[in-house]
Amino acid sequence: MKILVPVKRVVDYNVKVRVKADGTGVDLANVKMSMNPFDEIAIEEAVRLKEAGIATEVIAVSCGVAACQETLRTAMAIGADRGILVETDVDLQPLAVAKLLQALCAKEQPQIVICGKQAIDDDANQTGQMLAALQNWPQATFASKVVLANGKATVTREIDGGLETLEISLPAVVSTDLRLNEPRYATLPNIMKAKKKPLDTVKPADLGVDVTPRLTTLKVAEPAKRSAGIRVADVAELVNKLKNEAKVI
Amino acid sequence: MAILVIAEHDNTALKAATLNTVAAAQKIGGDIHLLVAGSNCSAAAQEAATLNGVSLVKVADAAHYQNQTAENLTALVIANAAGYSHILAPATTFGKNLAPRIAALLDVAQISEITGVESADTFVRPIYAGNALATVKSADQTKVITVRSTAFDAVNRENAAKIDSISPAADTAQSTLTNRELTKSERPELGAAKIIVSGGRGLGSGENYHTLLEPLADKLGAALGASRAAVDAGFVPNDYQVGQTGKIVAPQLYIAVGISGAIQHLAGMKESKVIVAINKDPDAPIFQVADYGLVADLFETVPALVAAV
Ligand SMILES: Cc1cc2nc3c(=O)[nH]c(=O)nc-3n(C[C@H](O)[C@H](O)[C@H](O)COP(=O)(O)OP(=O)(O)OC[C@H]3O[C@@H](n4cnc5c(N)ncnc54)[C@H](O)[C@@H]3O)c2cc1C
Ligand SMILES: Nc1ncnc2c1ncn2[C@@H]1O[C@H](COP(=O)(O)O)[C@@H](O)[C@H]1O
Numbered sequence: 001m002k003i004l005v006p007v008k009r010v011v012d013y014n015v016k017v018r019v020k021a022d023g024t025g026v027d028l029a030n031v032k033m034s035m036n037p038f039d040e041i042a043i044e045e046a047v048r049l050k051e052a053g054i055a056t057e058v059i060a061v062s063c064g065v066a067a068c069q070e071t072l073r074t075a076m077a078i079g080a081d082r083g084i085l086v087e088t089d090v091d092l093q094p095l096a097v098a099k100l101l102q103a104l105c106a107k108e109q110p111q112i113v114i115c116g117k118q119a120i121d122d123d124a125n126q127t128g129q130m131l132a133a134l135q136n137w138p139q140a141t142f143a144s145k146v147v148l149a150n151g152k153a154t155v156t157r158e159i160d161g162g163l164e165t166l167e168i169s170l171p172a173v174v175s176t177d178l179r180l181n182e183p184r185y186a187t188l189p190n191i192m193k194a195k196k197k198p199l200d201t202v203k204p205a206d207l208g209v210d211v212t213p214r215l216t217t218l219k220v221a222e223p224a225k226r227s228a229g230i231r232v233a234d235v236a237e238l239v240n241k242l243k244n245e246a247k248v249i
Numbered sequence: 250m251a252i253l254v255i256a257e258h259d260n261t262a263l264k265a266a267t268l269n270t271v272a273a274a275q276k277i278g279g280d281i282h283l284l285v286a287g288s289n290c291s292a293a294a295q296e297a298a299t300l301n302g303v304s305l306v307k308v309a310d311a312a313h314y315q316n317q318t319a320e321n322l323t324a325l326v327i328a329n330a331a332g333y334s335h336i337l338a339p340a341t342t343f344g345k346n347l348a349p350r351i352a353a354l355l356d357v358a359q360i361s362e363i364t365g366v367e368s369a370d371t372f373v374r375p376i377y378a379g380n381a382l383a384t385v386k387s388a389d390q391t392k393v394i395t396v397r398s399t400a401f402d403a404v405n406r407e408n409a410a411k412i413d414s415i416s417p418a419a420d421t422a423q424s425t426l427t428n429r430e431l432t433k434s435e436r437p438e439l440g441a442a443k444i445i446v447s448g449g450r451g452l453g454s455g456e457n458y459h460t461l462l463e464p465l466a467d468k469l470g471a472a473l474g475a476s477r478a479a480v481d482a483g484f485v486p487n488d489y490q491v492g493q494t495g496k497i498v499a500p501q502l503y504i505a506v507g508i509s510g511a512i513q514h515l516a517g518m519k520e521s522k523v524i525v526a527i528n529k530d531p532d533a534p535i536f537q538v539a540d541y542g543l544v545a546d547l548f549e550t551v552p553a554l555v556a557a558v
Binding site: 011013014016017019026093094095098117118120121122123124125126127128129130131132133134137138139140141142144154157158159160161162163164165166167168169177178179213214215216217218219220221222223226228229230231232234235236238239241242246248249 | 318319320323341342343345346347348349350351352353354356357358359360361362371375376377378379380381382383384385386387388389421423424425426427428429430431432440444469477480481486487488493494496501502512513519522523524525536537538539540541542543544545550553554557558
């Protein structure tokens with residue numbers, strides 16, 4: 001079976017972004033970009049399924065600017081077999097990405113799409129669920145364990161109250177949570193090999209998808225800053241402050 | 250203009266976040282209908298009718314809504330979506346699982362985790378782990394929205410709204426729940442607690458976490474939380490995690506013990522009214538958001554704190 005893994009190029013998770021002074025967005029000039037951490041987990045899971053002989057091919061897909069090629073190369077260095085770049089300069093929103101992935105699913109016929117639960121830039125947490133809906137496939141979001149057997153996926157999900165396990169028929173969409181696995185580091189030989197793996201580029205128009213944004217960002221602002229607090233010397237002072245100044249205990 | 254709010258419940262009682270979601274609907278303005286889909290869920294429907302601001306409770310009672318799967322709930326909402334300008338769900342794992350599926354079938358964008366309502370089509374939402382706040386305007390006919398509960402005060406329960414029963418949609422049979430392990434606790438729910446005691450990797454082990462933090466939480470009537478590192482290391486279950494990808498909390502008092510204060514953790518707790526940090530590293534970033542910082546060894550400090558409060 002084929003596995004499709006969408007991977008997004010985002011600001012590295014260690015970077016604390018700054019809002020631009022004119023309020024039009026965040027400053028991304030010279031900021032380190034990486035693969036969305038949840039997508040690294042998704043690629044790792046897909047590669048493990050291939051190594052276990054369950055999957056036959058792992059295809060990484062990234063939608064966005066030309067530089068997303070780097071993200072695809074990283075995915076291939078972890079073990080994806082090939083990459084597809086859907087190239088556009090349009091600021092893509094989850095619905096548009098879901099439609100692009102839907103078009104690629106029609107072409108590639110994967111049995112399972114493993115995506116990240118959320119991109120750490122837009123914090124949307126939507127794309128996988130939207131793709132599942134468009135395909136009329138079942139979904140299992142926030143996965144911490146995935147077992148594929150007999151045309152079914154058994155997925156343990158991290159939910160607010162604890163854990164639950166769903167059994168869904170394939171094809172399906174699974175989205176990854178943090179504890180699904182620990183992605184391997186790409187080794188130098190694998191990074192070199194990844195450079196030779198096939199990478200196709202298509203445009204949204206080739207896929208017949210209209211990616212016009214539905215949401216307009218009117219402004220981006222800095223959140224209210226917390227006023228600097230104080231250091232207390234010991235437990236007695238802390239308790240005193242909490243009781244008499246903050247009055248919270 | 251009418252707004253459909255999707256209630257989160259366990260068939261017997263509403264989840265607290267539903268009350269905050271109705272509050273967000275009130276800010277948008279318009280007639281508010283609450284959808285309760287479940288199995289033998291009349292108790293939840295009765296409770297739903299008491300929420301202020303709700304004019305009508307719509308109940309779909311069928312066995313295939315027992316476990317609230319996204320596939321079945323989506324089919325139901327789509328069959329009943331006509332006439333609604335907005336469809337709202339709480340930004341909990343329940344709502345996040347469901348709302349995008351509904352939006353995609355309506356061919357509209359979903360607006361995630363709003364923290365403010367500017368007008369009927371313009372909303373504020375955090376991006377980049379809360380390091381920026383975006384004001385976004387929707388051009389879609391129907392607005393599908395999830396609501397961050399900490400940003401809206403829960404509505405009161407002094408109402409007696411009408412309850413209508415609606416017909417269930419067909420069972421999609423795409424998904425079967427085989428197991429659910431809910432963490433049992435006598436303590437308040439993280440999302441609704443007034444005080445939270447939260448522990449990080451600094452505690453060193455699950456045993457330390459329990460022997461040190463539980464007595465403190467007991468004394469303060471607090472809920473227990475954790476950093477991702479503490480969850481990953483197996484000190485506590487996943488549903489304790491506070492942060493960008495865990496729970497977003499805003500209690501009156503948040504006590505961070507042995508937590509460094511990574512961006513992703515701060516994203517989940519920096520709206521707390523009062524923050525206390527106990528950490529032996531004076532340069533730990535948690536001190537940048539703490540109202541009261543105590544640079545000290547937690548193994549000595551926490552027992553002393555238990556004795557002093
Ligand atoms: C995609 C992504 C999502 C993430 N989401 C989340 C999230 O939702 N929530 C979250 O919390 N993290 C999240 N993280 C992880 C986050 O980046 C940090 O790794 C994590 O928060 C660190 O946890 P910690 O503070 O417990 O551990 P550490 O950073 O290791 O800090 C431990 C602290 O304990 C202190 N300490 C040690 N011993 C003592 C002692 N005896 N007395 C007092 N202090 C002591 C140390 O000084 C240190 O500051 C995410 C990361 C990624 C990449
Ligand atoms: N532009 C993109 N290219 C490839 N994958 C994406 C893109 N946007 C979102 N995704 C996938 O969808 C997941 C959820 O993203 P989001 O809905 O934006 O939070 C990500 O973790 C990716 O797996």
